[in-house]
Amino acid sequence: MTSLLIDGIGSLVTNDPALGSGPLGVVPDAALVVEDGRVTWAGPRSRVPQGAARERFDAAGRAVLPGFVDSHAHLVFAGDRAAEFAARMAGRPYSAGGIRTTVEATRAASDDTLRAGVRRLVAEALCSGTTTVECKSGYGLTVPDEARCLRVAGEHTEEVTFLGAHVVPPEYAGRPDDYVDLVCGPMLDACAPHARWIDVFCDRGAFDGDQTRAILAAGRERGLVPRVHAGQLQAGPGVAVAVELGAASADHLTHLTAADVDALASGGTVATLLPGAEFSTRSPYPDARRLLDAGATVALAADCNPGSSYTTSMPFCIALAVREMRMTPDEAVWAATMGGARALRRTDVGRLSPGARADVVLLDAPSHVHLAYRPGVPLVAAVWRAGVPAAGAEPPSR
Numbered sequence: 486m487t488s489l490l491i492d493g494i495g496s497l498v499t500n501d502p503a504l505g506s507g508p509l510g511v512v513p514d515a516a517l518v519v520e521d522g523r524v525t526w527a528g529p530r531s532r533v534p535q536g537a538a539r540e541r542f543d544a545a546g547r548a549v550l551p552g553f554v555d556s557h558a559h560l561v562f563a564g565d566r567a568a569e570f571a572a573r574m575a576g577r578p579y580s581a582g583g584i585r586t587t588v589e590a591t592r593a594a595s596d597d598t599l600r601a602g603v604r605r606l607v608a609e610a611l612c613s614g615t616t617t618v619e620c621k622s623g624y625g626l627t628v629p630d631e632a633r634c635l636r637v638a639g640e641h642t643e644e645v646t647f648l649g650a651h652v653v654p655p656e657y658a659g660r661p662d663d664y665v666d667l668v669c670g671p672m673l674d675a676c677a678p679h680a681r682w683i684d685v686f687c688d689r690g691a692f693d694g695d696q697t698r699a700i701l702a703a704g705r706e707r708g709l710v711p712r713v714h715a716g717q718l719q720a721g722p723g724v725a726v727a728v729e730l731g732a733a734s735a736d737h738l739t740h741l742t743a744a745d746v747d748a749l750a751s752g753g754t755v756a757t758l759l760p761g762a763e764f765s766t767r768s769p770y771p772d773a774r775r776l777l778d779a780g781a782t783v784a785l786a787a788d789c790n791p792g793s794s795y796t797t798s799m800p801f802c803i804a805l806a807v808r809e810m811r812m813t814p815d816e817a818v819w820a821a822t823m824g825g826a827r828a829l830r831r832t833d834v835g836r837l838s839p840g841a842r843a844d845v846v847l848l849d850a851p852s853h854v855h856l857a858y859r860p861g862v863p864l865v866a867a868v869w870r871a872g873v874p875a876a877g878a879e880p881p882s883r
């Protein structure tokens with residue numbers, strides 16, 4: 486049995502209010518015991534239980550928190566849209582149509598090219614503390630291309646989402662319902678075995694409420710659990726459909742009605758905010774305070790994609806959430822860890838309390854507040870995934 490004691494933690498975020506102060510369950514002067522990839526003990530270092538011979542890592546007074554759970558990412562793609570970004574920054578607005586540029590490049594790419602791209606982005610995310618990442622298809626938009634994108638995603642994460650309904654591809658221009666039939670039939674038949682989730686981009690220029698409902702219902706019949714892109718470009722039926730169908734999360738939520746806020750606060754659907762998208766499209770940020778004050782469960786995710794949010798950095802999203810969306814540092818860190826876990830319906834990640842997978846982030850800072858207080862600074866000194874050193878300058882790999 487492998488056993489690790491992380492000792493000398495200046496401030497430990499457990500996300501278990503029974504173990505420490507506040508919703509983050511913060512324990513000062515703490516220690517953490519990991520056995521066989523799981524947390525077996527977390528608490529004040531003065532009370533570390535005696536145990537088997539352990540490897541010891543001294544955090545030297547720095548902060549430790551759970552690995553980030555990024556519940557919304559589009560990592561399987563080819564091509565580059567830097568020119569589109571530059572044009573947008575020069576004044577051209579974002580529309581869903583830009584997705585088609587990536588679709589063309591993705592269809593033309595080999596499996597190995599797609600695989601190398603996902604591997605690079607997952608490694609990049611890990612270096613900034615992301616230990617669980619969801620990954621969607623959505624740039625293939627043919628039966629074989631969607632299926633291979635999901636297979637590639639599944640080589641890197643267990644949280645795989647079928648997003649055949651990202652946009653209507655150009656060959657179906659003018660007959661979107663024919664494309665919806667393809668998605669609900671042959672495409673789902675080929676894709677459902679490779680995915681856990683099904684997602685629809687329900688917005689202007691993508692899919693309407695009836696189409697979204699039909700696609701998600703077809704996915705549910707094949708055992709997939711819904712999630713929805715809702716309210717990025719304008720308020721619409723996305724949130725209502727998500728809550729009605731028991732979606733795990735509704736994502737973006739930049740434009741919400743009062744009824745949407747009520748539905749998210751009273752239903753079981755997590756409100757996932759993606760401030761990297763507003764940053765990169767120079768759009769107004771979602772009203773996080775309204776959602777939090779109404780009692781909704783809020784998650785933060787990076788929405789890494791080549792068009793509207795080409796970042797894998799959860800610390801960057803935390804800083805945006807605090808500065809631009811008026812979330813407190815505690816709320817933002819919770820949303821990026823436990824909130825993401827809720828959005829993925831996971832109970833084994835997003836926390837550092839007994840039984841959790843030992844996904845541990847060491848910050849080169851005395852507390853988690855520094856993630857927002859020191860924006861843009863690479864504070865992640867080390868990452869363990871399931872108790873194994875996975876990234877960072879320390880600890881030395883065993």
Ligand SMILES: [Zn+2]
Nearest residue numbers: 557559714788
């Ligand atoms: Zn997205």
